[in-house]
Amino acid sequence: MGLAACSTTSSGGDTAATDPGALTDVKLQLQWFTQAQFAGYFAALDQGYYKDAGLDVTILEGGVDIVPQTVLAQNKADYAIAWVPKALASREAGAGITDVAQVFQRSGTLQVSFKDKNITTAADLKGKKVGNWGFGNEYELFAGMTKAGLNPGKDVKLVQQQFDMNALLKGDIDAAQAMIYNEYAQVLEAKNPKTGKLYTADDFNAINWNDEGTAMLQDAIWANTEKLKSDSAYQDQTVKFIAASLKGWAYCRDNVEKCRDIVVAKGSKLGASHQLWQMNEINKLIWPATNGAGTIDTAAWDQTVKIAQDTKNAEGKTVLTKAPDADAYTNDYVTKALAELKADGVDTTGSSYKPETVTLEAGGA
Structure with missing residues (x-):
């Protein structure tokens, strides 16, 4: 090819x-x-x-x-x-x-966080460390925050995220950008160090931009x-x-x-x-x-x-x-x-x- x-x-x-x-x-x-x-x-x-x-x-x-x-x-x-x-x-x-x-x-983009961060909507991102890929992939996230009344440049701490979920799993960021068909699967394929078993969907929250109206x-x-x-x-x-x-x-x-x-x-x-x-x-x-x-x-x-x-x-x-x-x-x-x-x-x-x-x-x- x-x-x-x-x-x-x-x-x-x-x-x-x-x-x-x-x-x-x-x-x-x-x-x-x-x-x-x-x-x-x-x-x-x-x-x-x-x-x-x-x-x-x-x-x-x-x-x-x-x-x-x-x-x-x-x-x-x-x-x-x-x-x-x-x-x-x-x-x-x-x-x-x-x-x-x-x-x-439909859009396949999510913003994923651990359950204990209590991030279920764009408004909940206020004051959080928010990972995003940039390069034109971030506009749904920014539109979601803006629609929720947040100023993305002031109300959150933006973090340049690699095209993986390592920063989220390490706790370096509170919410990570993910495609539902790729990076979201990566967290479900990872082992929870506390249990030795794979994480499940119950361990995370995911904001879906289709639901937020900014897909x-x-x-x-x-x-x-x-x-x-x-x-x-x-x-x-x-x-x-x-x-x-x-x-x-x-x-x-x-x-x-x-x-x-x-x-x-x-x-x-x-x-x-x-x-x-x-x-x-x-x-x-x-x-x-x-x-x-x-x-x-x-x-x-x-x-x-x-x-x-x-x-x-x-x-x-x-x-x-x-x-x-x-x-x-x-x-x-x-x-x-x-x-x-x-x-x-x-x-x-x-x-x-x-x-x-x-x-x-x-x-x-």
Whole structure:
């Protein structure tokens, strides 16, 4: 699996046009390393859904120094997975990208603390040592504190947090930022030194920004804005890519363990139980999808944009200085993709979806 810097973009539908039996080369840039956060795309590749759609998809792994929306804007990938606020910031800076499918319908960000800290709402963070990752990941937290009447720069002690839970477990901070599908699992995989057993959810409180009303949209499929306007082959390809990807996510909804195994086989460095937890929690962010998987909800979009414009981080900066224009997102392609999937008998809403119960092992093994 190559990194974005080593890739070149596909040539739209030209290959398929010259040979009806050929597959169109497509590159998808992930925003992080291989893990169940992206299982639907790996499943679509593994199960042949992309191939069935006439696409030869290469999945480009993300990493610390890779900005997926920039890779897309530089024509080094055909599509990219990125959080909406970060992608909109890049778009305001000139990146020609459009959200064409909002895969995650809900935010997966939490603020986690030990039970004895009595932190159950954003207001309870007053006077506490509050960990946050920065780099654009902190705006839900800052919006939550601001909504609760706190001044993040004065009423709490902000601490730069690493992308793990060590500071929380050591007691260096009172509340830590965590993704429900990753870092939250890390504390449940750790041993309580007082008991010698793994911590349980009963040992912690977790503020969920969906409940606090300051959630922001996260993983979405982004496409090239100019090509969406001018390239009919790319337009058709986008519908096919979305449909096959969503079919992959539906497969992972119904085959949690198989998708865990697919991701592990693709080279994930995370343990099997951790990946199973992650797959289960990712499904909760997607399903049920009342309006159809991938559909961009206007209210959720508007809330994300408002927070991105109004909420200041520790440096006093906002994600956006103005509202994005009408090309920032569209439901046109996902609507067509969903129609195709429904015609093929694919459940695109998951109305009867029920999550599984996952038992984590020490260290996520």
